[in-house]
Amino acid sequence: MSAVTLPDLKAARRLSRKQGLFAPDLLQAALARAFVMLRPDLMWKNPVMFTVEVGTVLSVVYTVYKVFVPASTHATLGYLIALDVWLFLTVLFANFAEALAEARGKAQADALRKTRQETPAYRLARAHDDPRQALDAPISSFERSVSTALKEGDLVVVDAGLLIPADGEIVAGVASVDEAAITGESAPVVREAGGDRSGVTGGTRVLSDRIVVRVTAAAGKSFLDRMIALVEGAARQRTPNEIALSLVLSAFTLIFLIVTAALWPMAANAESYMKDYLGAPENIRSLGTDVPTLVALLVCLIPTTIGALLAAIGIAGMDRALRANLIAKSGKAVEVAGDVDTLLLDKTGTITMGNRRATQILPLGDLAATEVGLLAALSSAADETPEGKSIVDLYRKLPGGNPAAAAAPAGANFVPFTAQTRMSGVDLPDGRQVRKGAADAIVKHVRAQGGTLPARLQEQVDAVASQGATPLLIAEGNRVLGLVVLEDILKPGIKERFERLRKMGIRTVMVTGDNPLTAKSIAGQAGVDDYIAEATPEAKLAYIRKEQFGGRLVAMMGDGTNDAPALAQADLGVAMNSGTQAAKEAGNMVDLDSDPTKLIEVVEIGKQLLMTRGALTTFSIANDLAKYFAIVPALFAGTLPWLKALDFMHLASPTSAILSAVIFNAIIIPALIPIALKGVTYRPVGADALLRRNLLVWGLGGVIAPFVGIKLIDMGLVVLGLA
Structure with missing residues (x-):
């Protein structure tokens, strides 16, 4: 597996973000690809544009036949050639839209691929029982290797100044890491063993200290490899909504194909009737009997605009997610x-400022605060979480605290924290058992040991919780001896963010392991709609399933192993890149920034994708309606004079009307490419307001634009003497 150098990758990312929609190199690559995509084996994947391509071939054949048999039609050769050219350009512009979207991704992929290089790696022998022993050993004592030779499960030592050679999880140590290559942010972050901030990414640089990393992604499966596959389109699959819309567009195309095919015998019969029974001149001809004209009618009636842009919209949505540092x-x-x-x-870390910190130790019995603090520190000595470390730090800062005593003696047996027990602790060599954890978990533990609870315990727990802090109880054996206060601070502006989500019609739910009083207090301050207190993996799963049973789509963001079941169950699971491998495997999206508030951007990117597709679909169908009034009267005005009543546009001639409509139909595709790639501007408004705006701007605009555009093109053809 290859890693990357930070300066090169950062430069590549800056270049890709600054590159405009119509950079010359992108245009050149997209244009070449557009011609390649004319191959029928590629075109058939887009039924609408494949129909246009087949129609264009038929029109060209008919035009060639006109050259050899001039009497086959009264339409001029120039008119037929012009139709052929613009029908071909319609197909080419459609291919160009998709190719340009792909070219933007391929340009990013090429820039990223050029930055790949082998990175030195210092591998541990699998015989190491305790990776922590590697933190003090000389770097020369480890096997020197390279990143491409690493396998999943290998342990590697990374010193300050070295690049992390592979994606993995820290199993020992703590270090400051520069993740600017991934996130674009220059501020380093702390990554440490244990907890939910143990994930590291290949290509990032350790700035201080030493860590031991377990490789979790084999060669070819790193974040960089996934990013390259994503932007190249290799990993892109059409979404259910896109597939459904494609089927609808195919159905429309088939219906209009049948209708258009039926017009040819109808037009021929109308001519015969007028000649035989109404005494019309023998040379009367309807354009409805010319194959190129019927093809032009079909192309203008079917939803070519959205058919041409549909793939580009989907690719651009994936591209916007990537530019927000999200791997979908x-x-x-x-x-x-x-x-x-x-x-x-x-x-x-999402609603509050990162990890909670211990701020007070309150005795609940005869012991002093220092004595309770020592028990709390002993129970946290092997706790690698930031909360556990803050308890040890608090004890050491207490008046009379003994830093040396905070380390558990040899022979102590540590009990790790689990989401099920919601407590941790230590069994000391002298037989004492010390536990710390959530209030209800410790109460249950003490009662199971046959102990009794201190007077007013619940009152003191509730008093701490009602202030928005989290109370942790300290127990020795079957006695509750004290309480540790963990405090949270709300992130600035978080309430306004939730209000923004509420305007989008999204209900927010806070998930916490805190007791109900603390959860209620924080939820009220943050402005969330609901909360899950004392949340276990089972409780999260049950809540998600309840929401889904009610027909609602659920999004979940997590970073820990205990979040994995909920991430897998949720309709949208966003895992932190800094989190555990289990969480990243369970989610269907990974946030490279590890920013818990990124869900708001994720939702906006998704809504923008849906809005763009909906807006351009509305526009496409609406402008097809307007084209009926340009083409249908022109087609049959010679044989069905009453259709002149529908000729609102008063175009110069039937051939000018048809040619103008085809030209407009072709040029509207490249005109809408910037909107398809950039997306429609999203505003957090309700569904009703959004629907009204969509119909007003894109529906009404889609009706008006063809009337204006076709008339202007007709006037231009007259001026040029081509009408």
Whole structure:
């Protein structure tokens, strides 16, 4: 597996973000690709444009026949050639739209691929029982290797100044890491063993200290490889909504194909009737009997605009997700984000400022605060979480605290924290058992040991919780001896963010392991719609399933192993790149920035994708309606004079009307490419307001634009003497 150098990758990312929609190199690559995509084996994947391509071939054949048999039609050769040219350009412009979207991704992929290089790696022998022993050993004592030779499960030592050679999880140590290559942010971050901030990415640089990393992604499966596959389109699959819309467009195309095919005998019969029974001149001809004209009619009636832009819209949506530092495992994840109804967010690090810190130790019995603090520190000595470390730090700062005593003696047996027990602790060599954890978990533990609870315990727990802090109880054996206060601070502007989500029609739910009083207090301050207190993996799963049973789409963001079941169950699971491998595997989207508030951007990207597709579909269908009034009267005005009543546009001639409509139909595709790639501007408004705006801007605009455009083209043809 290859890593990257930071300066090169950062430069590549800056270049890709500054590159405009119509950079010359992108245009050149897209134009070449547009011609390649004319191959029928590629075109058939887009039924609408494949129909246009087949029609163009028929029109060209008919034009060639006209050259050899001039009497086959009264239409001029110039008119037929012009139709052929613009029908061909319609197909080419459609291919160009998709090719340009792909070219932007390929340009990013090429820039990223050029930055790949082998990175030195210092591998541990698998015989190491405790990776922590590697933190003090000389670097020369480890096997020197390279990143491309690493396998999943290998342990590597990374010193300050070295690049992390592979994606993995820290199993020992703590270090400051420069992740600017991934996130674009220059501020380093702390990554440490244990907890939910243990994930590291290949190509990032350790700035201080030493860490031991377990490789979790084999060669070819790193974040960089996934990013390259994503932007190249290799990993893109059509989303369910895109497939459904394609089927609808195919049905429209088939219907209009049948209708158009039926017009040819109808027009021929109308001519015969007028000649035989109404005494019309023998040379009367309707354009409805010319194959190129009927092809032009079909192309103008079927939804060519959205058919041409549909793939580009989907690719651009994936591209916008990538530019927001999100790796989506499929296009479905981006699309589902736009339909989310319920959003589950962890309290810690999402709603509050990172990890909680211990601020007070309150004795509940005869012991002094220092004595209770020592028990709390002993129970946290092997706790690698930031909360556990803050308890040890608090004890050491207490008057009379003994830093040396905070380390558990040899022979102590540590009990790790689990989401099920919601407590941790230590069994000391002298037989004492010390536990710390959530209030209800410790109460249950003490009662199971046959102990009794201190007077007014619940009152003191409730008093701490009602202030928005989290109370942790300290117990020795069957006695509750004290309480540790963990405090949270709300992130600035978080309440306004939730109000923004509410305007989008999304219900927010805070997930926390806190007791109900603390959860209620924080939820009220943050402005969330609901909360899950004392949340276990089972509780999260049950809540998600309840919401889904009610027909709602649920999004979940998490970073820990205990979040994995909920991430897998949620319709949209966003995992932190800094989190555990289990969480990243369970989610269908990974946030490279590890920013818990990124869900708001995820939702907006998804909604923008859906809005863009909806807006351009509305526009396409609306402008087809307007084209009927240009083409239908022109086709049959000679044989059915009453159709002149529908000729609102008063175009110069039937051939000018048809040619103008075909030209407009072709040039509207490249005109809409910037909107398809950039997306329609999203504003957090309700569904009703959004529908009204969509119909007003894109529906009404789609009706008006063809009337104006076709008339202007007709006038231009007259001026040029081509009408």
